[in-house]
């Protein structure tokens with residue numbers, strides 16, 4: 337773990353003459369302390385400043401973790417689509433709300449102003465209403481990364497419907513489960529989508545998914561490619577033929593602060609995916625406050641978040657944060673690898689993005705593919721702020737990201753949060769917080785962190801402590817429940833350590849009070865009484881020049897309790913026998929002998945979810961000899977896991 341500090345580059349201030357929203361680190365400290373000492377005052381002020389309530393709230397907060405009944409801004413009325421669209425369209429109708437960058441760069445990009453966005457959202461909202469969607473109904477959205485997906489989210493919000501976006505890479509079966517659970521009357525999709533030069537057959541998947549869903553009466557289909565698709569007359573409607581029937585303005589439905597805004601399914605450690613439910617005002621405020629202070633968003637900014645709309649990152653930082661703050665969001669349909677590995681640089685340069693927010697998994701891929709000279713031609717001067725999300729970012733990947741995208745002149749914030757937290761909870765503030773490569777840094781405003789000793793359940797105060805990460809006080813954007821399963825909500829987050837929200841992650845607070853995320857606690861390995869984080873070993877292995885990607889798995893061991901196994905893919909073909917010994921030695925040298933893997937398995941690739949996360953569950957099962965893998969519907973390219981399996985069994 338490095339304690340190297342990277343200060344906000346001096347050239348950063350030249351790029352940003354008006355400075356950040358906060359005037360330096362001391363101001364963060366002061367505001368943070370206020371936000372913890374008087375949370376109601378802090379959040380009430382932020383809510384009134386950043387959101388537009390049509391009726392002011394009378395009570396800032398009620399409820400407790402113990403009772404699982406937290407509620408915010410009671411008595412307040414607002415509408416999320418008004419906050420994200422109308423108020424900017426009124427103030428500055430020609431400001432660009434969305435830049436769409438298609439999968440194939442030859443297809444040309446498209447800009448949509450706030451005034452146009454208001455018309456699109458209103459027409460679609462009118463259409464949904466006409467199809468019987470009412471306040472509180474759940475609409476399922478299964479769409480690629482195109483502006484119409486944003487229209488769909490906001491149209492639901494406009495009429496008080498709850499959106500449930502399902503990542504357009506999920507199978508028909510997974511989609512069906514979510515549609516049935518949500519009892520959706522309407523599903524919104526496209527004829528097809530494009531991603532990485534390939535066609536995604538969205539409408540066909542939806543057709544398969546709804547075969548046995550009696551609840552679905554309408555499938556509204558946006559014509560994206562013009563491909564031939566199956567059609568059921570009466571149930572299926574073309575978006576373009578429908579929306580033109582409805583007015584270019586319909587008034588937004590007044591919503592209570594606590595009315596649900598959306599449902600998003602996410603995997604738990606056990607059981608089927610859980611539908612995490614977020615509220616209107618609290619969620620939106622979390623997006624606004626973190627957008628403003630963590631990402632230092634200003635209205636002139638062009639924010640590029642590569643997170644797909646099917647995941648929480650896409651919800652909060654591709655849609656809600658940039659739009660609630662009135663800047664431009666860049667919607668990128670493609671992948672980092674198509675038509676070449678230079679695509680992210682192309683998008684940033686072409687759209688003159690000021691922010692680029694992505695995941696370490698993409699960065700690791702690019703790092704192994706791109707040489708500096710290949711990307712020097714891109715004009716990245718507008719880029720001011722980089723962000724990383726989703727998993728710990730190894731220091732060497734952090735440095736590469738900072739250098740290859742930011743020429744070491746941007747800030748880079750590693751943002752730690754979860755579907756359930758709604759918005760960032762640990763992150764450095766761009767332009768304000770001194771950065772440490774690989775470290776999520778400090779708690780966000782209003783987030784009262786605790787590190788808990790998992791054995792005693794006691795909070796570990798002070799610095800230089802390791803434990804599980806929890807949050808001590810409610811915050812507005814926390815999930816309110818798991819749909820139809822409040823008990824699971826309580827058991828997962830609040831009943832483990834009474835009085836705390838339990839994140840499920842391990843964390844270490846260093847001598848400066850900076851918080852390092854050590855990965856899920858189920859990924860922490862205990863070898864002969866020594867606890868070691870899988871991500872710590874992975875980071876060290878990634879520093880070895882031969883390693884492309886790796887996953888560390890703890891397996892039961894008669895001698896040491898648990899033993900460390902490393903599954904590694906290499907950048908180049910190396911002699912697997914030699915490299916295995918070398919990697920074990922490397923860990924002995926860089927961390928400690930007890931952290932050295934007992935076994936190293938060399939594979940051509942690692943099994944990943946469609947969003948790019950390594951599926952350790954499958955690796956763990958394979959390593960302990962289990963042949964039953966459970967639900968593998970979320971795993972990308974199953975062939976990889978067969979390949980892995982073959983290698984293991986041949987050893």
Ligand code: PRX
Nearest residue numbers: 725726727728750751752753754755853856
């Ligand atoms: O383990 C943490 C990891 O991702 C989990 C949350 O996953 P999800 O709900 O899918 O949301 C991902 C995007 C916010 C966390 O419990 N995680 C997320 N961000 C980080 C992270 N681990 C380390 N560092 C991060 N920056």
